[in-house]
Amino acid sequence: MSLRNSVYLDYAAATPVDPRVIDAMVHCLKLDGAFANPSSKDHAYGWEAAEAVENARGQIADLVGCSPLELVFTSGATESNNLALFGLARALRKQGDKRRTIITSKIEHKAVLEGAAMLEEDGYKVIYLDPRADSTFDVDLVEPYLTEDVFLVSISQANSVTGAVTDMHALADLCWSCGIYYHSDCAQSAGYEKQDLSRSHIALVSLTPEKICGPKGVGALFINRALKVPLEPMIVGGGQERGLRGGTVATHQAAGMGMAFELMAKEGRQDKARLEALRQRMIDKLTAGVECIINGSAQHHLPHILSVSFPGINGALLLPSLSDTACSSGSACSSAELKPSYVLTALGMDDNLARASLRLSVGRFTTEEEIDRAADDIIATVKKLRQ
CATH class of the missing domain: 3.40.640.10 (Type I PLP-dependent aspartate aminotransferase-like (Major domain))
Known part of the structure; x- marks a missing residue:
């Protein structure tokens, strides 16, 4: 990559x-x-x-x-x-x-x-x-x-x-x-x-x-x-x-x-709508392409953050296997050991599913084309890890 x-x-x-x-x-x-x-x-x-x-x-x-x-x-x-x-x-x-x-x-x-x-x-x-x-x-x-x-x-x-x-x-x-x-x-x-x-x-x-x-x-x-x-x-x-x-x-x-x-005071309202559309575009593509779980609140959420989990894979391999996407796993490295996100485990998620999760966050310079590229990369990676 x-x-x-x-x-x-x-x-x-x-x-x-x-x-x-x-x-x-x-x-x-x-x-x-x-x-x-x-x-x-x-x-x-x-x-x-x-x-x-x-x-x-x-x-x-x-x-x-x-x-x-x-x-x-x-x-x-x-x-x-x-x-x-x-x-x-x-x-x-x-x-x-x-x-x-x-x-x-x-x-x-x-x-x-x-x-x-x-x-x-x-x-x-x-x-x-x-x-x-x-x-x-x-x-x-x-x-x-x-x-x-x-x-x-x-x-x-x-x-x-x-x-x-x-x-x-x-x-x-x-x-x-x-x-x-x-x-x-x-x-x-x-x-x-x-x-x-x-x-x-x-x-x-x-x-x-x-x-x-x-x-x-x-x-x-x-x-x-x-x-x-x-x-x-x-x-x-x-x-x-x-x-x-x-x-x-x-x-x-x-x-x-x-x-x-x-x-943000001048452009935030317009920017928020654009980011929400990008977030939803990612959700639509991921849910259509692969089995996944959207974490958090469907009604009350920030427009730029999406947490998504992919059951049925080795979570430790997900992030390193992505070839075209720079994002966060929601995990922290401690003593060279990949630990699951304490936020996701506090929500009742088991360790492996928490590891098999991505935090995808968009911003002012993110484009629709980039969303499509990243979605394709994530879908292909998850499918490969499930083989």
């Missing part, structure tokens, strides 16, 4: 950066652009850089429906998740809050799961919820666990493996009615699903541009001002980001994130 000629269907892992985003970033790197330290308040160069950062903050806020003052720049969604979990836990503890239980799910991103595990080491109790069969969560699943000791619920708006979408607003309303903070990792869903954060009971939201043709290495955490969410910084330094995240803000990264979010 040629590394550069195969069909790229791994947009849920990383996306190419839109040329317009690159232009916005390059402007902040050049001598005649906003290259200076945005914290330098004593000269025009610093003012220009600070203006670029605040413009980017406004672009992000416009897409997710919040005030720019409710956004703190980070190095990515992983740091945002860590700041949400550890920052809230430490702040409440410092205030004398006696609650020591958080609720999350078995299918969250590893940044949330590993953070929760570290809190357990610090004496906190963590409840890991099982999802519905379609990998979503609802009020009926969460409500029985909302005891007086719970201070945080962290469940993502959309699952990164299946693309299934949970109604985070309903969960946030439930949590807030019980005096519990709600956090959501929206790394995959920003721009595709409604956020409208300022008018919600969602306390904290993790954001990143790398899934929407923006740069890696930058993200943001939404902190709901109306809910007066207490937060302790995890990285300290010069008091940047209102004292919540020390270190010089990388102006070019912030500008890239801002432009990526602005493009």
Whole structure:
């Protein structure tokens, strides 16, 4: 398989950066652009850089429906998740809050799961919820666990493996009615699903541009001002980001994130419809060509992520056997051993079927011709493995 000629269907892992985003970033790197330290308040160069950062903050806020003052720049969604979990836990503890239980799910991103595990080491109790069969969560699943000791619920708006979408607003309303903070990792869903954060009971939201043709290495955490969410910084330094995240803000990264979010605000609705059509085209071709199982929710899903399983084959051979498709198996390599996706096994799937699964994710530059090529490649590969 040629590394550069195969069909790229791994947009849920990383996306190419839109040329317009690159232009916005390059402007902040050049001598005649906003290259200076945005914290330098004593000269025009610093003012220009600070203006670029605040413009980017406004672009992000416009897409997710919040005030720019409710956004703190980070190095990515992983740091945002860590700041949400550890920052809230430490702040409440410092205030004398006696609650020591958080609720999350078995299918969250590893940044949330590993953070929760570290809190357990610090004496906190963590409840890991099982999802519905379609990998979503609802009020009926969460409500029985909302005891007086719970201070945080962290469940993502959309699952990164299946693309299934949970109604985070309903969960946030439930949590807030019980005096519990709600956090959501929206790394995959920003721009595709409604956020409208300022008018919600969602306390904290993790954001990143790398899934929407923006740069890696930058993200943001939404902190709901109306809910007066207490937060302790995890990285300290010069008091940047209102004292919540020390270190010089990388102006070019912030500008890239801002432009990526602005493009989603302007073009997202049209792009979503196109991606949904590509996703359905892949489903139609795969189901017509070979026996397969579509995972996740048929009604509530992101337009760009498709999880599909192929029974009756050796799952470990599927991905290496593809000749024309670059995608994810939903598995992780640990100690040279191919492990099944913990998300799929949490849905009740056996190990072999979980290994015999592909996550196919499309994006801004995916074409119908590429969908057809990849579908043909997958169908031919599965048929060969079943012989």
